[in-house]
Amino acid sequence: MTQESSEPSSIVLQKPPRLSKSKFLSGLQCHKRLHLEIYQPQLATPPDAGTQAILDMGTEVGELARKRFPGGRLVTAGYRQTEAALKQTAEFLADPAVPAIFEAAVMGDGVLIRADILERVCASDGETLGWRLIEVKSSTRVKEVHLDDLALQHHVLVSAGLSVIGSHLMHINTGYTYPGGEIDLAQLFAIQDLSAAVLERREAVVERLVAMKAMVLIPEPPAIEPDQHCLAPYECPFWAYCTKQKPERWIFHLPGTKHVVNQLAGQGVTTIDEIPDGARLSPVQRLVKDNAEWVSEKLGAALQTVRFPVHHLDFETVMMAVPRFAGTRPYQALPVQWSNHIEQESGELVHHEFLHAEGTDPRKSLAGALLDSLGSQGSICVYSPYEKSVIEQLAEALPERRAALRALVKRLWDLHPVVRDHYYHPEFDGSYSLKEVLPALVPSLGYGDLGIREGGHAASEYYRMVFVETDWIERARIQEALLAYCKRDTLALVELRRALKEKAGSR
Structure with a gap:
């Protein structure tokens, strides 16, 4: 990536950067995104009002989900208060009277996570057998990114010496009809056991972490061209930054099926105006290529x-x-x-x-x-x-x-x-x-x-x-x-x- 004169041309590392769950997921989408989030976060586009509302809803859902685990304890130290959060979590882990921990801070394999819910699993005599990992989402179904999320958390917990008995996703159940009165949390939330799928991803998590840790040690972000990977599973906040020097009629601005866009880009087409006349385009794509006003006689x-x-x-x-x-x-x-x-x-x-x-x-x-x-x-x-x-x-x-x-x-x-x-x-x-x-x-x-x-x-x-x-x-x-x-x-x-x-x- 070519750096502009107003931006640092290299990064001076004081100490190796610490990865987190959110940064790991960013790295899965794009190593360049991960590098920018660590070293140049000011280049990201802030979330718009609609996106912020979704984030706020997720926070509300997460707080409500804790009520399904009476007696659970919240780690109150903030996300930047790492040492305090780790200490408080350790105290809760060691206390058999704590049935569940919310926002548990755990460090393992050089990665810091905050687990939504760790539920203690005990034997009949009260001895702790292990922990059930529960990730809370405001979504209505399991997505691939949720499995990657849980797989990383499982790896960190095991690396930290904890016994993980199961990995679960707790999400909203849209089949629940509210009858009035007190919300039935057992009906509002569905909990799915994803342990088998999470374990299948454990090896991949280790390999990906090795690659990410090596990448963030280099002074320059990797030269990765923006394309469709920038938009899935969510639009990258650095999309505007990474595409600001692209031509106005960049090929990836062509609407419609991205199969056509990827095929054209693979043929060396960089702008919409360069699309060959014989290319198979949808009616809308053809109108965009023609770039002229059109009025139907009807x-x-x-x-x-x-x-x-x-x-x-x-x-x-x-x-x-x-x-x-x-x-x-x-x-x-x-x-x-x-x-x-x-x-x-x-x-x-x-x-x-x-x-x-x-x-x-x-x-x-x-x-x-x-x-x-x-x-x-x-x-x-x-x-x-x-x-x-x-x-x-x-x-x-x-x-x-x-x-x-x-x-x-x-x-x-x-x-x-x-x-x-x-x-x-x-x-x-x-x-x-x-x-x-x-x-x-x-x-x-x-x-x-x-x-x-x-x-x-x-x-x-x-x-x-x-x-x-x-x-x-x-x-x-x-x-x-x-x-x-x-x-x-x-x-x-x-x-x-x-x-x-x-x-x-x-x-």
Whole structure:
């Protein structure tokens, strides 16, 4: 990797860097990522609001999971207080009265881990036989990265002299329907025994650690080219840094199946403009290669299928790992807000909106206000199948409103396939998401002036407003930001339809 003049050209090692669980997983994705995390972490892109909300949810789930192990003790020393954490963990390990240890700090083979839960396994006479390792995740299923995570922890624990009797993953059970009252933790969490799969990876862990320890001793990060490995299992935080000198039309910016991208890159193609004319591309990839505006002759006819008054509808939902309302499940999408811009045939525009700002089940009041706003006439313009799924779920949850809500589904008119099938602009960069389409067609109407700019941030701010924040001024600020964001989404649909009509008329 070529270092810029503003960055150190070499690393002066004071002592060998210590690996951790998170750094090991980073090294599995890319050795360059591991090197940068250790020596130049300031080059990483900070997590956005949506990603931070997921991390915060994971913390909440981890704290709740501890309640399944009554009497367990938490290692309170922070992640940077290594010696204190190791000492406190050792005391708990030696105390037979401690049935489980949370955030246990263990050092083995030069790697420091903090195990979510170590459960003591005892014989009938109370003698400690060993420890059950339990990793807690807010996800709903086992992933490959979870097995690698557990395999490293198992290796470290055994290297430190502990007897590991089993390796388990504790995750959210989406089949649990909350009946109300106290959460049944045995139902909310599923615990899977992954001991056999973890043991199969033990040898690989040792080999990988040897390679990583050698790599981090070199002064320069390894010269690894960015490609698809940077995006799995999660997008690398150094993606922007590692790709900043790539050309604007770099081949890996080609949308669609990455099999085609990898095949072209393997043939020496570095930019989209270099793709041979005979290459097999999808229709969208072909449009990106052509890099020109395209207007279908059928665009006008497609736009004229709407019926006035045209309602422009958008929902905002929250998906909570721990359900709070009777009859709901973990990660069920609960609508808490909607916006509706109503356009008359004359062009007159009226705006309705709803936001459930209390910590109670929002569905009944939201559905009632929604039906009043949408009435019985006109198309309901949306920009994805998401609104349909939300309405259908509302219909199932509210039998008394079922017929009226199902009638709304028949009036839905999706603008997304109209754009996808009949219009393309080079500024789309192959994406038909509203956030990409809108700036190209309606550059004056963006999201940059808003306090909330994307759905993940909206969901996390709603949760904070309703269930966390106690300051009424801050709650009012969040409410105003939520209303402005949802309103912008439906105004965007109005202006997008108008801009497309102009494009169709210019043919």
